[in-house]
Amino acid sequence: MNCQTLDTELTPYLDGELVEEARVAVEAHLASCATCARRVEVERHNLSVVRLAAQQGPRAPQALRDSVFAAVRADASKARRMRAFKVSSMAAGVAFVVFLGNHQYRAHQFRLYEQDAALRHSRQFPLEMRQPGPEEIEAWFGGKLDHRVNVPRFPHATAAGARLLQVRDKQAAYIRYDSPRPMGLFVFGDDHDVDVGSEPMVGSSLGYNVVSWREGDVVYQLVTDLDEHDLRELVPGAHGTQAAPLDDVRPGTPLHSTPAVEARPASLQR
Amino acid sequence: MLGFKTKSAADRAAFEAQVSPWLDTLYASAVRLTRNDRNAEDLVQDTVMRAWRFFDKFEQGTNFRAWLFKILTNTFINSYRRTTREKSLQDESERQSVEAQFFSSDVTDRAQNPEDYLLDRVMSEDVLKAIDGLPIDFRMVVILADVQEFTYREIADILDVPVGTVMSRLFRGRKQLQKTLLARENTETSPLIDLNAFRERKKLG
Ligand SMILES: [Zn+2]
Numbered sequence: 001m002n003c004q005t006l007d008t009e010l011t012p013y014l015d016g017e018l019v020e021e022a023r024v025a026v027e028a029h030l031a032s033c034a035t036c037a038r039r040v041e042v043e044r045h046n047l048s049v050v051r052l053a054a055q056q057g058p059r060a061p062q063a064l065r066d067s068v069f070a071a072v073r074a075d076a077s078k079a080r081r082m083r084a085f086k087v088s089s090m091a092a093g094v095a096f097v098v099f100l101g102n103h104q105y106r107a108h109q110f111r112l113y114e115q116d117a118a119l120r121h122s123r124q125f126p127l128e129m130r131q132p133g134p135e136e137i138e139a140w141f142g143g144k145l146d147h148r149v150n151v152p153r154f155p156h157a158t159a160a161g162a163r164l165l166q167v168r169d170k171q172a173a174y175i176r177y178d179s180p181r182p183m184g185l186f187v188f189g190d191d192h193d194v195d196v197g198s199e200p201m202v203g204s205s206l207g208y209n210v211v212s213w214r215e216g217d218v219v220y221q222l223v224t225d226l227d228e229h230d231l232r233e234l235v236p237g238a239h240g241t242q243a244a245p246l247d248d249v250r251p252g253t254p255l256h257s258t259p260a261v262e263a264r265p266a267s268l269q270r
Numbered sequence: 271m272l273g274f275k276t277k278s279a280a281d282r283a284a285f286e287a288q289v290s291p292w293l294d295t296l297y298a299s300a301v302r303l304t305r306n307d308r309n310a311e312d313l314v315q316d317t318v319m320r321a322w323r324f325f326d327k328f329e330q331g332t333n334f335r336a337w338l339f340k341i342l343t344n345t346f347i348n349s350y351r352r353t354t355r356e357k358s359l360q361d362e363s364e365r366q367s368v369e370a371q372f373f374s375s376d377v378t379d380r381a382q383n384p385e386d387y388l389l390d391r392v393m394s395e396d397v398l399k400a401i402d403g404l405p406i407d408f409r410m411v412v413i414l415a416d417v418q419e420f421t422y423r424e425i426a427d428i429l430d431v432p433v434g435t436v437m438s439r440l441f442r443g444r445k446q447l448q449k450t451l452l453a454r455e456n457t458e459t460s461p462l463i464d465l466n467a468f469r470e471r472k473k474l475g
Contacts, residue, residue, distance in 0.1 A: 011441040046388045053397035054417045057298030068318045076282045126348040
């Protein structure tokens with residue numbers, strides 16, 4: 001320890017952040033060096049003056065306090081109403097199913113997931129992390145969702161980053177790609193509420209193509225303005241894509257008319 | 271089977287009880303971050319709503335205050351900074367520069383003069399104004415360390431940066447803060463502060 005090396009230790013020393021050994025070394029130097037001892041005294045004084053003054057910040061206005069919790073209450077009761085609605089529509093489900101037919105009902109539900117994914121992608125919410133690597137993105141989502149997030153390795157696409165977003169009632173991982181075209185990939189856990197299988201299906205909503213597929217209890221939805229030709233480029237070997245018209249009840253059409261393992265995103269190949 | 275989790279009324283009550291004690295400090299920090307009361311209120315509102323939505327993800331028994339501040343800073347970084355157009359140090363090859371500046375001459379040449387002693391009567395308002403003048407990345411660590419008194423480890427977790435980065439930003443942020451405050455004292459009071467005269471005044475006063 002000398003006057004030079006004290007520089008790097010001074011901040012953590014004053015904050016009580018040095019390990020015992022380092023603290024003892026600093027104090028030994030201070031005991032033998034009047035210049036540094038004086039300097040530490042000044043720094044300690046200044047820090048305490050700043051801290052004391054800085055902590056005289058404003059208090060939350062009462063109106064804010066009220067409105068913050070009012071918003072939470074409104075959100076909570078909305079969620080309860082939705083749950084009640086879900087349960088009662090389950091009970092009334094028989095009539096609904098008879099009216100629409102179970103298949104059509106599930107197809108309709110699936111369309112709502114497509115639409116919501118397209119809508120949220122179009123809103124361009126700010127990203128919470130900005131790194132292109134699939135590993136970094138997977139690591140960033142670690143622990144944030146109930147399921148592990150596997151980022152598909154699209155050979156020709158580069159990610160811009162990621163954030164958390166909802167798709168309807170599902171908390172989803174959202175990965176945005178900037179090239180070759182802007183795309184958004186939603187990944188969310190789903191216990192078969194969403195009517196999609198492991199075979200990618202392409203539908204369209206709000207002017208986007210939405211490719212959906214499932215991997216066990218995880219659903220993937222890729223929202224893109226790529227046309228069928230470019231989708232085939234992105235997912236090599238894909239053929240026979242056909243975007244469903246917007247008003248079509250069918251949730252989507254198979255992206256691959258015949259299952260081709262190599263044609264799928266890498267995440268599906270494991 | 272519905273795959274749809276909702277929080278109970280008891281969850282909401284627990285949430286309010288846990289957030290309530292920290293609203294003042296959240297707000298005080300939000301004002302420093304946004305430098306604007308109106309935006310600070312929006313930031314706190316968004317933060318609390320996000321905390322509520324993610325409340326079931328919070329691991330009870332862990333550091334709730336740090337968790338709240340992580341949401342606060344993330345929310346701020348994501349939405350408010352883009353409107354205020356403040357640049358992050360991280361964008362500017364911080365990695366090389368931080369270490370270099372940590373050890374650079376502007377650090378080592380400052381043998382402390384008695385004139386560097388901040389007056390005890392320094393106005394809180396001046397300190398707050400000086401904090402507001404710091405670049406965003408320095409401002410965040412100064413707020414978290416000196417206003418909220420989080421540890422380096424907690425700040426590193428909140429901002430998702432290494433502890434070494436926290437330390438160097440804090441070092442440089444505080445240094446800049448002192449410089450501003452000292453310059454202010456020197457212009458406000460007679461040209462150069464005479465420490466002895468000051469001590470005399472203090473004795474008399
Ligand atoms: Zn020394």
